[in-house]
Amino acid sequence: QQQVKQSPQSLIVQKGGISIINCAYENTAFDYFPWYQQFPGKGPALLIAIRPDVSEKKEGRFTISFNKSAKQFSLHIMDSQPGDSATYFCAASYLIQGTLTFGKGTMLLVSP
Amino acid sequence: KAGVTQTPRYLIKTRGQQVTLSCSPISGHRSVSWYQQTPGQGLQFLFEYFSETQRNKGNFPGRFSGRQFSNSRSEMNVSTLELGDSALYLCASSAPGQGYNEQFFGPGTRLTVL
Numbered sequence: 001q002q003q004v005k006q007s008p009q010s011l012i013v014q015k016g017g018i019s020i021i022n023c024a025y026e027n028t029a030f031d032y033f034p035w036y037q038q039f040p041g042k043g044p045a046l047l048i049a050i051r052p053d054v055s056e057k058k059e060g061r062f063t064i065s066f067n068k069s070a071k072q073f074s075l076h077i078m079d080s081q082p083g084d085s086a087t088y089f090c091a092a093s094y095l096i097q098g099t100l101t102f103g104k105g106t107m108l109l110v111s112p
Numbered sequence: 113k114a115g116v117t118q119t120p121r122y123l124i125k126t127r128g129q130q131v132t133l134s135c136s137p138i139s140g141h142r143s144v145s146w147y148q149q150t151p152g153q154g155l156q157f158l159f160e161y162f163s164e165t166q167r168n169k170g171n172f173p174g175r176f177s178g179r180q181f182s183n184s185r186s187e188m189n190v191s192t193l194e195l196g197d198s199a200l201y202l203c204a205s206s207a208p209g210q211g212y213n214e215q216f217f218g219p220g221t222r223l224t225v226l
Contacts, residue, residue: 032213034214034215036217042219042220043202043217043219043220044155044202044217046216089155093213098213099145099160099168099170100145100147100204101157102147102154103154105154
């Protein structure tokens with residue numbers, strides 16, 4: 001049973017545009033929602049994370065929006081750059097400890 | 113601080129063989145988790161070790177096992193390899209209890225089973 005659903009599977013965005021990736025979770029006990037960025041041949045790297053007591057968190061060009069009632073959260077990449085081309089994974093977990101449950105990933109291509 | 117290191121980076125084995133993968137966590141991190149990444153199934157949790165004890169286990173057959181040493185280094189073993197075990201095996205370390213459940217991944221070991 002997939003507990004974190006991620007969409008879209010792939011995304012093409014023009015340079016300077018906004019990339020939006022969405023995730024939905026089922027387990028209401030989750031209280032930690034990180035996003036990871038993975039380049040080919042590398043392990044996933046923690047990008048940004050949010051707790052459900054806030055609705056939005058921004059770090060540079062990356063913003064997480066969180067909707068607790070809808071059990072959804074999304075990643076927005078503003079002013080997307082070719083260097084952002086990578087696979088992005090959302091995940092859910094418990095705040096202090098626990099395994100990460102990952103979405104299936106979104107392959108982002110930012111065209112020059 | 114050095115990141116998570118995994119050895120070897122690449123492995124080629126044949127069906128029926130066994131393999132051992134190694135992971136050295138970030139200094140001071142006592143929790144090590146292992147994940148399997150495949151194009152079809154994505155990232156799937158294998159097991160987590162904390163202070164030499166397996167704390168959580170994913171839904172994988174008993175051919176997959178692991179252990180953690182007193183210096184927090186961890187190994188995972190896969191016995192009787194099957195073609196479907198071909199995957200990128202990722203190790204992640206974290207420091208539970210120090211705030212958030214931030215897990216930091218190594219570069220992975222690419223296992224190919226022929």
